[in-house]
Amino acid sequence: MAPVSTGTTSKKSEVKVFSLVTLGLILILAIIFVNNTLQIQEETKATRGYIRNLHFLPPHLRKQVVEVINRDSTEESTHEWGQPVQGTNFVIYYNAIPKTGCRSIARAAAFLSATQAMDTRFKLTILPEDILFNEGLIRQYVRQVDPPAIIGGHAIFVPFSAPQAYSSSIPVKYVNVLRDPLDRLISHYYFEQNGDSVHQASFFTVGTKMSLDDCLHDEVCKNKSYDKILKRTINQLCGARPHCGTLSRRAMLTAKRNVNHYTVIGLTEQLNTTVLLLERMFPSMMTGLHSHFRKTEVASLKKFKTLDKLAPSPATLEILRRDLAFEYEVYDDVKRKFDQLKAEMGL
Template sequence: MASKKIFFALFFVTFVLIICYVYLDSKTTGTIFRGHTEARGVVALGKRIFGSGNEPNNNNIDSSSLVSRKPKVDWKEYWRHLDERKIMGFQEKNNIFEKDEEVATQDVTVNNPVKNNALKVKEELVQQNKKATLTGITFPDGNKPTEKKALSKKKWLYDWNETKDMVDSLPLYGNWQNELGQRIIFNRVGKCGSRSVLDVFKHLAKQNHYNMINSIVYNQTRISEEKKNLIVSVLLKVDPPFLFQRHMYYVDFSKFSSSSVKYINIIRDPIERFTSQYYFKRFGDGKNDQSQRQFKGFLQTINECVLKNRPECGTKKLQYIIPFFCGHSPQCRLPGRTPLEMAKLNVERDFIVVGVLEELDDTFAVLEKMLPRFFTGAVEYLRSPDTSSAGNTFARNRSATVTKHKEVPSDEVRTILLKQMSLEYEFYYYIKDRFQKLKIQLGIGDSKQ
């Protein structure tokens, strides 16, 4: 008798649970039990009898309830994305899975013209942004983009002060998953001709339609972890292809994201670079006249500075190029073989091209071959006969950035500097050798020096 009572009690409980499941599923979005519908017991039994609740059933579920259902998301990826956006101070109104939600709801909004129209307008805006940036790429209809007027008005050059308040002024289209887009960083070394080179890059950005992000922060080659996180997060949101330029030490993007980010750079003879920087601080150049401001230091020649062993010409100040390739570790700024080997390792891993200023024409020829999406037309622009016209300012800028009152170090001082900068020269010759091998592989002739 007791067993019969237990049997009827279990039957009654099962029946009540099934009724509750059907009733709740018909009145709500179905999300209460959905996470367990593949599980055990009477809920699974009710699912087999009354349906999974995932397919539209006009008998007991209306289309409006299905619209609010969201597809499954990769929560690990989702939270990683939120962390990146929080660094930039973004407000989370729409998430990265918004596009997936649109796909999931397209088939169930047939009877909702308001939502259909909103989705249509939003999709059109997305397509317009893509067409404005993917120049020269064939669209699904087989045609090239025809909005030439829109493209001509597109802004390709952006200045950024590396603060959150100016992030919205950058071309952020949220293509954070786009691994095919090209992201290039030019972490330019001081007094290696970079200001003249930037004139070419800006011209090519307009011609080849890539976004060029110019940092307006100077004299901060070392950056804090907070600023590093901000720069990385923002750059990974910039619509590719883009080129970001800044005076800064190497940052390993692979520690922050799996997105592909590569570097380019240009260096020069270490003593020539040091001499140029030494006199630039005192007298400036055609673009930056230091004589207009009072120089706080010794107005002596570089020979006097080295022979008197001034701190400005000491060993610690002479290791300048290597940290741009080694990174932000304090050890990278000290003379030693470890920073040198780390710099070489980073060059082989993340630097597509490291050219030399003494072979600038060949440097641009290599860049054009290695990165045609960015630098097609660079050599033609350099060799254009109208270099003095408004259309080509490279020659004028190159002459204007020549340091004033620069004196050549004496043989005695040069011998001292060669000894103190031995590691810098080892890295310089390593870069030159790598560059020559790359030229041979690409079939580019030797420069006339």
């Protein structure tokens, strides 16, 4: 029998390896395609359900709302980032993310307002709890506030300047603060569980108090507390569109796009610098804010510190980092913009 050619055997091996690699790539692409398809179906279902609930509107208004909903998520947005605002004929919309230092800033702002002359003093008002996720009611509320003013609350992003049919006649400027997602989630979770020296624990936790480690393995706690907290930053920055209620890449991309509407978004890890940037961005309204912040900083940190936080286990930390991947994309993008603006302002 003639010996088998070494070259032939080598070629057969290469073909076999190539076939296995190709098959592997096809499987990976198929998995990605299925995941994306399921995500799109989920968001489409939410959108259709939202549109069905608009039947009470007159046809011409319903058509306009549907057009807003169906806007492509990659559309260009207005770029307000890092542009100082002169004068005081505007309202600042501070849709604060929970547990980012917002109450410390608001406290300093209240002291600043109290020292300003009556004809230039800005008002500090808080959105009612029952409208925080209702775009239409937030618009109505903002229209009733005369500038200068700061409107705060743990509310969703609202595009006040677009579309034109729904725009507010009052100029609205956006500010916010983000915190490292892992630190924010842990602090927010235990705030819901234990409160602080000002606020009691959330009613969601009554009868279900447990560590974050245990919560991840308890369906009631996970659904009522963890999942809600996990999505909070993306949901608030994304807005009222149906897909914003999901923790998805589309919601994350919309949130990143909306960041460009903000004059500045600060960082909890650099709260002093954040307050200085607020002064620089709104010189006519905010000059002196940093001085009041420094006077109240220690007391505010003690007053608003979450009680009885427990360090998660290494296994839990691994799950949290995985679950927070989308939020870290937003946070890292904001941090890059923040550091660049800080350098431009010489801070």
